[in-house]
Amino acid sequence: MYKYDKIDQQIIDERVAQYRDQTERFLAGEIPDDEFQQLRLRNGLYVQRLAPMLRIAIPYGMLSSAQLRKLAHLSRHYDKGYGHFTTRQNLQLNWPLLSEVPDILEELASVEMHAIQTSGSCIRNITTDQYAGAAADELEDPRPWAEIIRQWSTMHPEFNWLPRKFKIAVSGATGDRAAIEVHDIGIRIIEKDGVRGFEVLAGGGLGRTPVVGKVINPFLPREHLLTYLEAALRVYNRHGRRDNKYKARIKILVRAMTAEVFSKRVDEEWQTIINGPGTLTEAEIERSGRFFTRLAYKQLENEDPAAKMIAGDAGFKTWLRNNVKEHQVPGYAICNISLKATAIAPGDATDEQMDFIADLADRYSFGELRVTHEQNLTLADVAQSDVYALWQELVEMDLAAPNLGLLTDMICCPGGDFCSLANAKSIPVAESIQRRFDDLDYLHDLGNIDLNISGCMNACGHHHVGNIGILGVDKKGAEFYQVSIGGSALNDSSIGQILGPSFAQREVPDVVEKLVDLYVDKRADGESFLDTFNRLGVQIYKDAVYS
Amino acid sequence: MAHIIKNDAIIDSPMSISAGDGDLSLPNIIVPLVAWNEDPALRERKDIGVWLTTDEEVEAIEGDLNGLAVIALEFPMFADGRSFSNANILRRRLGYSGEIRAIGDVRRDQMEQMHRCGFDAYQLAEGQDIEATLAGFKRFTHAYQQSIDRPEPLFRHR
Numbered sequence A: 001m002y003k004y005d006k007i008d009q010q011i012i013d014e015r016v017a018q019y020r021d022q023t024e025r026f027l028a029g030e031i032p033d034d035e036f037q038q039l040r041l042r043n044g045l046y047v048q049r050l051a052p053m054l055r056i057a058i059p060y061g062m063l064s065s066a067q068l069r070k071l072a073h074l075s076r077h078y079d080k081g082y083g084h085f086t087t088r089q090n091l092q093l094n095w096p097l098l099s100e101v102p103d104i105l106e107e108l109a110s111v112e113m114h115a116i117q118t119s120g121s122c123i124r125n126i127t128t129d130q131y132a133g134a135a136a137d138e139l140e141d142p143r144p145w146a147e148i149i150r151q152w153s154t155m156h157p158e159f160n161w162l163p164r165k166f167k168i169a170v171s172g173a174t175g176d177r178a179a180i181e182v183h184d185i186g187i188r189i190i191e192k193d194g195v196r197g198f199e200v201l202a203g204g205g206l207g208r209t210p211v212v213g214k215v216i217n218p219f220l221p222r223e224h225l226l227t228y229l230e231a232a233l234r235v236y237n238r239h240g241r242r243d244n245k246y247k248a249r250i251k252i253l254v255r256a257m258t259a260e261v262f263s264k265r266v267d268e269e270w271q272t273i274i275n276g277p278g279t280l281t282e283a284e285i286e287r288s289g290r291f292f293t294r295l296a297y298k299q300l301e302n303e304d305p306a307a308k309m310i311a312g313d314a315g316f317k318t319w320l321r322n323n324v325k326e327h328q329v330p331g332y333a334i335c336n337i338s339l340k341a342t343a344i345a346p347g348d349a350t351d352e353q354m355d356f357i358a359d360l361a362d363r364y365s366f367g368e369l370r371v372t373h374e375q376n377l378t379l380a381d382v383a384q385s386d387v388y389a390l391w392q393e394l395v396e397m398d399l400a401a402p403n404l405g406l407l408t409d410m411i412c413c414p415g416g417d418f419c420s421l422a423n424a425k426s427i428p429v430a431e432s433i434q435r436r437f438d439d440l441d442y443l444h445d446l447g448n449i450d451l452n453i454s455g456c457m458n459a460c461g462h463h464h465v466g467n468i469g470i471l472g473v474d475k476k477g478a479e480f481y482q483v484s485i486g487g488s489a490l491n492d493s494s495i496g497q498i499l500g501p502s503f504a505q506r507e508v509p510d511v512v513e514k515l516v517d518l519y520v521d522k523r524a525d526g527e528s529f530l531d532t533f534n535r536l537g538v539q540i541y542k543d544a545v546y547s
Numbered sequence B: 001m002a003h004i005i006k007n008d009a010i011i012d013s014p015m016s017i018s019a020g021d022g023d024l025s026l027p028n029i030i031v032p033l034v035a036w037n038e039d040p041a042l043r044e045r046k047d048i049g050v051w052l053t054t055d056e057e058v059e060a061i062e063g064d065l066n067g068l069a070v071i072a073l074e075f076p077m078f079a080d081g082r083s084f085s086n087a088n089i090l091r092r093r094l095g096y097s098g099e100i101r102a103i104g105d106v107r108r109d110q111m112e113q114m115h116r117c118g119f120d121a122y123q124l125a126e127g128q129d130i131e132a133t134l135a136g137f138k139r140f141t142h143a144y145q146q147s148i149d150r151p152e153p154l155f156r157h158r
Helices: A006-027 A034-042 A065-077 A098-108 A143-154 A220-237 A252-256 A259-273 A283-288 A313-324 A352-364 A384-396 A426-436 A440-446 A505-521 A530-534 A539-546 B032-036 B039-042 B056-068 B082-092 B108-117 B129-135
Strands: A045-049 A052-056 A063-065 A082-085 A090-092 A166-169 A185-192 A194-200 A214-221 A325-326 A331-338 A347-348 A368-371 A379-384 A451-454 A470-474 A480-487 B004-008 B009-013 B031-033 B048-054 B069-073 B097-102
Touching: A006 A034, A006 A098, A034 A325, A034 A539, A045 A098, A045 B069, A052 A480, A063 A065, A065 A352, A065 A379, A065 A505, A082 A214, A098 A331, A143 A185, A143 A252, A143 A283, A143 A313, A166 B129, A185 B009, A194 A220, A194 A259, A214 A220, A214 A259, A220 A252, A220 A259, A220 A283, A220 A451, A220 B031, A220 B082, A259 B004, A313 A325, A313 A331, A313 A384, A313 A440, A331 A384, A347 A352, A352 A379, A352 A384, A352 A470, A426 A451, A440 A505, A470 A505, A470 B069, A480 A539, A505 A530, A505 A539, A530 A539, B004 B097, B004 B129, B031 B032, B032 B048, B032 B056, B032 B082, B048 B056, B048 B097, B056 B069, B069 B082, B082 B097
Parallel strands: A166 A185, A451 A470, B031 B048, B048 B069, B069 B097
Antiparallel strands: A045 A052, A052 A090, A063 A368, A082 A090, A082 A347, A185 A194, A194 A214, A325 A331, A331 A379, A368 A379, A470 A480, B004 B009
C-alpha cells in the first residue's frame, strides 16, 4: 500500500498544526461560528445531535494493521470504545471532544492518516473497489490511480469551496464494486485497441435527487487524468448552482446543461491545459504503481479450504460460501469479516475487535486490510490453507457472521440515534429486520439481496440503490419509513422505485417480508431478487404490500 | 485609499472600490463590471480598475486587461469559491500580471488558497484584524498541485 515520504508527512503535519491553531483561535473567540464550522468540516469534524463526530479518511478503504491499531487506540482513548465504518470506506468516531480533535489528528498523522476533506463542500475521500489488487475479474488495479487523485485533490487551492460536496470513485474490474455510476465523477479503467485509458462518467449521485451518471468522455488517455479532472471541477466550480444547496450537486448542473453540453464545456476548458505541467508523467504513474505491486505471494496450488474442516463445523461451510471470494492468485482467497451481526449497529466495531482484526491481518493477510462500502472489513490475501483457521478465530470473537451480501448484510447510516440531519432512526430498523430474518438457511436460499437504510434523504445509507431501500421520513413530527424496490449499485445501476405511502417503524419488517415472500413465490430458476423484480415490474409488489 | 495586504505587507493603496453608483470621474477607482461596460470614457483612463462579483466571468474583460491597474474579485460570502477559478484563469490563461485583489468577505484562513490561485492583494472583511492576519499568514512548505505560485505539480519533482 502507499507509504508517505517526507513530503507527504510534512504536508499532513503542517495541516494538523494549522487546524490546532484554528481550534485555539476559535476557542479564544477569534473565529466566528459560521467560519469555524467550515474549517472544522474540512478537517472531518461535524457537530452532531449528541456530541461532535469525527470522520477519519481511509483513502480508498486501505488500512495497515498498524493503522487499525491506532484507530482502536483512538476509539478507546478519545471515544467510548467503538467506531463506525461508513459507506465511503471511512471511520467515524461519535464522541470526541472538539478541543481534543487536534490531538487525535496528530496521532493519526503519526500513522500516515488524516481527516482532511471528509466533509464540507470539497472533494471527498476517493473510493474504489474493496477487492482491488486481489479480485479475479480485475483489468487493472485502480489503487495507484486513486492515490494519484487523492494527492491531487488534497488541499487543492481552487476546489476547496465548491457549490457542494464532490465524490469521485474509481473501478478497474468488470464487476463494479465501487458504485461509480452514482458518484459525482466515476472513473472506469478500460482498454481500447490494446491501450489503457478511462471512461469518465459525471453527474451521478444519491441524495434527494438520485441520478445515474452519464458518460462525458468515452476514452480518456491515462496521462490526461488530472488535467481532465481539473477542467471538470473548474466548470462545476464556476457554473454549479449556489443559490439552493439541494440543487448544488454536479448532477443538477449536468442535467440542466445536458451531458453533451457539459462534456463540451469540460473539453473546451481542458484544451487550455491539455499537455501542460499537470499532465501525468510515466515516472509518476510508475511511482504510484510501485506501492501496489503484487504482495509476496507464495507459489501455491488451489485447494478446498473445507478440506481441513473438522466434522460438525457446518457453520464454516456457510461462511465459506458467503464471505469468501475468488482471488486472482492461485491458492489465495478474499475473506470478508461481516460487521452486521444482529443487535450491533451495522458497520460498528469495538476497540477490542479492531485490535483483534489487526492481529489477524498480520498473521493471515500481509498486515493489510480493507474497509468495504458495504461497511464490512476484508482480509484480501489469505492463503486458502489458512481460511479454516482464520474462521475459527473469528468465531471465538463473534466476528464470523456468515451473511455477506445477504439480506441481513445491510448498508445503514447512523440515523437519528446519532445524526442531527436524520429524520428518523435507522439502526433499530436494521435490527428489527435482522431479528425477523434470523434463519441462515432461508437467508442463503434468498441469495443476494441488498437492503439499504438511510435515516434521511441525504442518503448516506444509499437507499436509492438498495434492491430494497428504506428511507426515514418525518410525518408531522413522527418517524415513518418510505420503502423502494429495484435499486442497484452494480454495473447498469438503477434507482429504486418508491412503493407508495410510508410505514410506521413496527410495520417495516412485515413489509420486507412481503416483498421477499413475493420473490420466493414468483422467482424463476436461478433468478435473483433483482432479476425477478426487473421481470415483473413494480405493480405486483405494490399490490402485495398495500393489499 | 484602501488599507490592504499586498506582497506580504500592509499598505494604503490609492485604488479604492467604487460601488458604481457614485461619481465615476473620481481618480483611482475600481468600478464594477457593469459600470465598466456602460461607460466607454473609463477605457481612456490609466487609474481605473474593475471588480467582478462571482456570477461574472473574467473572460468578459479579456480584451481590456492591458489598461487595467487592478482587477478585484469579490467574495460575497467566504464560502463562495468561484473567485478562485476567476483568479486562476486571469493569471494562467489570460496572462494578466497586474494586481488581483480579493474583496468582500475575505478572511485570514483562506488567504493561502487565494495566494495559490493568483491573488496578490487582500482587502479584508470588516472586523478582521489585518496585523494578526499578516502575522499569521503561513504557507505550506509543499503542495501536491501546480497552481499560479507553483508552476509545476509536486510529482514532477519527486
